[in-house]
Amino acid sequence: MKVELILKKITHNWFPKCLCIVSAVALYMFAKTSRLETKTYSIPLVIKEDGNLCRSTLLPSHVNVIIRSEPDNISGIQNGDIQAVLDLSYYTKEGNYNVPVSASLASNVNLSAPVELTVYPEKISIDLEERVRKGVSVEVPIYGNPKHGYEVEQIKVSPQQVVISGPKSMLENINQVSTVELSLEDRKENFNDVKKIRAINRHISLVSSENVNVSVSFKASLVNKTFNNIQVGMTHLSPHLEVASVPEVDFTVSGSQLIVEKFFPSEQNVQVDCSLITGAGEFTLPITVNIPDGLKLESTSVENVKITVKENPVPVNHASEVNVNGSEQ
Template sequence: MKGGFLRWLRESFSSLSLAFFLSVVVWVSAVLSSDPTLTRSLPQPIPLEIEGLNSDLTILDDLPNTVMITLRAPQSVWDRILIQPTLVHAWLDLSNLSEGEHEVEVKVRVGATPYHVVRVVPDQVNLRLEKVETKTVSVTLNVVGEPALGYQKGQLTLSPPQVQVSGAKSLVERVESVQGEMDINGAAESQRRAVKLNAFDENGMLVEGVKLIPDTVSVNQIITLLGGYRNVVVKVVTEGQLEEGYWLTNISVSPPNVVVFSTDPQLVDALPGYVETEAVDLSGLSDDVDLRVSLKLPAGVELAGEESVLVRLNIAALEGSLPITLPIDVIGLSSGLKAQLSPGQVDVLISGPVPVLKTVKASNLRVVVDLSGLMPGEYQLPPLVDLLPDSVKVASILPANISVVIVPVENGASTSTPGPTVSPNPNFILPKTPTPNLLPTATPPP
């Protein structure tokens, strides 16, 4: 029986082999049809990393920051890569490389399998490696500009006075000086700043590609007054009264302090720390104004600089409010209709500058209710104040809404509604701040 099975196996081997091969083909086709292999370029560049660089070496050349990669991989792998691009890494392996020029292959690794790298652009990078060198260089600070009139430069201190210059040997050897610059033009007090440093060669050209440790220096430049000079505050003196209904909101002076000088230092030392201006006359002023004003200086004392200061006066009108009763006018009423208003007049509180409010007359104002497009019916509508001066606002209207009944006009009846009488109230209320604007919003018809 055993011999018969072996004979059958020999006779059927070709058929069995064919069946196995066909089954493998069918399985591979099924896999490929459900997860086809695609060749694509990654939609975004991949950062190029550096690995294995010896700490004693540095790269002289500018290297590409990214590379473009084309892969062949199943759809399932592509799906993962597109969702998580960080699965793809590109790097230059600089392990065991010595000083000199090298051509290094760009390596690629994907954190999902299977895959095949079709193309990398660029696929190789030429670079130069050079020994790292460090040296100590003293800091030179260039102070530009001059202090304010009456002041002088004093001692200059730097911290630290020296810095480390580190980088490629050929670049470090070019560095002859490390410099910073500070502008003290117009300074009237000592200056303490952090100043940025740069490396320069023997020709004064900037040396790039080196690292300064630290790259800033703390600078303290002493600035003092010259003998016979003194810095004093300016005090503004005023006289007179503003126009009625206005008040002074602010007084400013520029400059707020000045430098005075005397050949006798005792005269400036005897000053109380301030000097007064000549009296500024406020009489009749009702708006902001800038004035050039001289200073009152003792005999023998002079102003070091301009002979006057700029005084700015900020003036504003006092705010008040005015209650007034006004009739309501109808606008926009369609022909063939008439309107009945209840009430026929409203109490309006307006606010604004007192001088303007004094000119407001009831006969110059109007309260209206707009009935444009409205059909017969009963409505609750807000009255609106018209013809107000620009600087005057409506603080409140009472009532905020009025009842309006629109009905068709009967034959022979008039469409006009008798108007209410005007009852102005001339009494003023003068709060320090304006009453808030409380304009009502429209109430929709029922």
């Protein structure tokens, strides 16, 4: 009987009673939620790519996460307590997908309810392509000029090739990567250096080592130079004879730039041996070109010169010195 009485009391006017309960709950929830605050956080977007596909779309580096909770909870949340993840590892075929962004609090963050997390944008449109690998050559860009008189002989890079990974469509047109620039300014001694390979873009990664060894060797700069109108020196000419008109010749040498720059030829460098001439007349004699060690004679304007020799009318003082063309000093 007691149970029946209790049931009758509960069910008596049940609709108004239910309405009152619902209203009370609604008022409680309204009062509770009216105290909630919101705060927006800019969170780095974490990309998970564990499959054979990779993104070929430029993605935002950060997303906004809006947290709605009680003031005490809001004040205790830091950026590092929130994680935003774009998980691409579930996709197995190439194509365009609207991938949802998930946001969550770190496991060590304990907050009293309610806590609402909303991420913006909720989804990101992304193109997924097959991930491939490719071997490409390494280029070392240089700047600056070696020390005067020297030039680069050889630049060796080890390894000469590295492996990169990324979307197939992007790797098709990439055949070379470059390192940080290497300075050769005012250098002449061989040296070795380690240079880092520059990043191509956010979609392409370097599979092998990011550093390469660079070996640089130098050599003396070689030049050609032509000397014009150099007088021919007459050697071993009898003091009783003289040359009516001294000829001139041109000649070209090659060798180290530093040696060539210091070479100033004179009649001492271009000579004719007159030891066989005993009297006046016209003679054709071969020339001899003397050049410093380290230089090479490339050519001469003539191999033989014609000279006219005549008797020297000036009496010769045997005590005086005689120059190369037979005139007294």
